[in-house]
Amino acid sequence: MGEARDNDAYEEELLDYEEEDEKAPDSVASKAAGESAKKGYVGIHSSGFRDFLLKPELLRSIVDSGFEHPSEGKDSSAPILFASSSVQHECIPQAILGMDVICQAKSGMGKTAVFVLSTLQQIEPVAGQVAALVLCHTRELAYQICHEFERFSTYLPDIKVAVFYGGVSIKTHKDLLKNECPHIVVGTPGRILALARDKDLGLKHVRHFILDECDKMLESLDMRRDVQEIFKMTPHDKQVMMFSATLSKEIRPVCKKFMQDVMFSYRLQLEFRSHLFSIRPYLDWRHINSCNFSGSLPI
Numbered sequence: 001m002g003e004a005r006d007n008d009a010y011e012e013e014l015l016d017y018e019e020e021d022e023k024a025p026d027s028v029a030s031k032a033a034g035e036s037a038k039k040g041y042v043g044i045h046s047s048g049f050r051d052f053l054l055k056p057e058l059l060r061s062i063v064d065s066g067f068e069h070p071s072e073g074k075d076s077s078a079p080i081l082f083a084s085s086s087v088q089h090e091c092i093p094q095a096i097l098g099m100d101v102i103c104q105a106k107s108g109m110g111k112t113a114v115f116v117l118s119t120l121q122q123i124e125p126v127a128g129q130v131a132a133l134v135l136c137h138t139r140e141l142a143y144q145i146c147h148e149f150e151r152f153s154t155y156l157p158d159i160k161v162a163v164f165y166g167g168v169s170i171k172t173h174k175d176l177l178k179n180e181c182p183h184i185v186v187g188t189p190g191r192i193l194a195l196a197r198d199k200d201l202g203l204k205h206v207r208h209f210i211l212d213e214c215d216k217m218l219e220s221l222d223m224r225r226d227v228q229e230i231f232k233m234t235p236h237d238k239q240v241m242m243f244s245a246t247l248s249k250e251i252r253p254v255c256k257k258f259m260q261d262v263m264f265s266y267r268l269q270l271e272f273r274s275h276l277f278s279i280r281p282y283l284d285w286r287h288i289n290s291c292n293f294s295g296s297l298p299i
Contacts, residue, residue, distance in 0.1 A: 052092050052093060052096060052117075052121075054096075054117065054121055055120070055121060055156075057153075057154075057155035057156050058117060058120055058121060058152060058155075058156075060154075060155050061151065061152045061153070061154050061155055062152070064154070065151070086109075087103065087105045087109045087110045087111060087114065088110045088113055088114055088117075091103050091111075091114045091118075092113075092114055092117060092118055095114055095115065095118035095239075095241060096117075096118045096121045096122060098122065098239045099239070100239060100240045100241065100259045100260070101114070101240075101241045101242070102241075102242045102243075102247075102252075102255055102256075102259075103241070103242070103243045103244075104243075104244055104245070104246070104247045105243075105245065106245055107245045111212070111243040112145060112148055112212065112243075113148075114241075114243070115134070115208075115210050115212070115241050115243065116145070116148050116149055116152055117152060118241075119132045119149075119184065119208050119210070120149070120152055120153055120156060120159065122207075122208070122239075123159060123183060123184070123207075123208070125158045125159050125160070125183040126183070126205070127181070128181045129181070129183065129202070129205040130181065130182065130183065130184075130185050130201065130202060130203060130205060130206055131183050131184065131205060131206065131207050131208065132183065132184040132185070132206065132207065132208040132209075132210065133185050133192070133203065133206050133208070133209055133210065133230070133234065134184070134185070134186040134187075134210040134211075134212060135187065135188070135189055135192065135210070135211050135212070135217065135227060135230070136186070136187075136188065136211075136212045136213055136217075137188065137189075137213055137216040137217050137220075137223065138188065139165035139166065139167060139188060141212065141213065142163050142164075142165050142186050142187050142188055143163055143165075145163075145186050145212060146161055146162070146163035146186045149161040149184055149186065159183050159184065160180065160181075160182040160183050160184070161182055161183070161184040161185075161186065162176060162177075162180075162182035162184075162185055162186070163185075163186045163187060164185065164186070164187035164188075164191045164192060164195060164201075165187055165188040165191050166188060166190055166191050168191075170191070170194060170195070173191070173195060173200070174195065174198070174200045177195065177200050177201055178200070181202075185201065189217060189223050189226035189227050189230060190223075190226055192226075192230055193226045193229055193230050196230060196233050203230070203233045203234045204233075204234070204235060205235070206234040206235060206238055207235075207238050207239060208238065208239045208241070209231065209234055209238050209239065209240045209241070209258075210240075210241045210242070210243075211227065211241070211242045211243070211258075212243050212244075213243070213244055213245070214242040214243060214244045214247075214251075214255060215244045215246055215247055215248065215251050216244075218251050218254050218255065219248075219251060224254075231258060236260075240258050240259055240260075242255050242258070
């Protein structure tokens with residue numbers, strides 16, 4: 001029923017932001033920092049984070065990242081975080097409440113910080129239980145996301161994070177899960193599914209299911225099947241968050257198949273007008289029936 005409604009019905013007036021407020025520092029362009037920064041782990045002024053009532057430990061990590069003053073976000077000593085992000089202002093308050101989120105925003109707008117901070121804010125670590133699962137389409141991206149979780153959980157020593165992807169001996173990963181089960185797991189669908197099928201990775205306690213660059217995984221039929229199988233191994237009652245720079249009209253309905261109950265859908269479109277960002281956000285509230293993957297996902 002919601003699909004029949006035109007997206008334009010939800011559009012609000014354009015908001016303009018100066019380009020210099022969103023621009024990455026020159027140092028990000030270097031190859032060494034570029035791989036880590038290409039995802040655009042955007043940060044905002046630390047006082048802005050305080051508005052979200054985040055844990056003191058998270059705020060301390062944010063300040064350690066160099067955000068005591070807005071101008072420091074453009075300093076070359078902080079190549080990964082920069083400027084301020086309307087994506088975070090709009091999405092984090094919803095995400096930390098446990099709402100399902102779809103976020104479409106240009107690379108460099110801070111999507112990663114949304115799910116990293118909101119997950120760390122909500123998680124209550126229990127020994128031997130995986131509480132959050134983050135899937136992404138490449139091992140490089142998985143490693144970068146794991147690094148961001150580790151960085152912002154510096155003052156949350158009880159929270160353990162681990163990354164799993166192909167190219168590494170699966171025995172190494174199985175031993176790690178057996179000896180020191182992480183609370184947050186980041187990985188590629190193929191390796192995560194292999195570990196889950198072998199019962200080495202338990203997913204029955206997952207409370208946060210996250211797809212980064214979700215379009216890349218859902219457009220690939222093989223990877224989509226892996227994601228679906230993993231999803232069905234997790235509890236019905238959980239938070240689902242999906243992030244991407246681009247979401248085609250064909251992929252959006254697929255994303256929504258993973259959502260249930262009331263869904264918060266946040267979409268950010270960017271249009272370049274000389275030196276201005278024109279940002280068009282809207283909220284789309286819909287009631288989604290309980291997920292049933294039996295023939296319901298197009299493949």
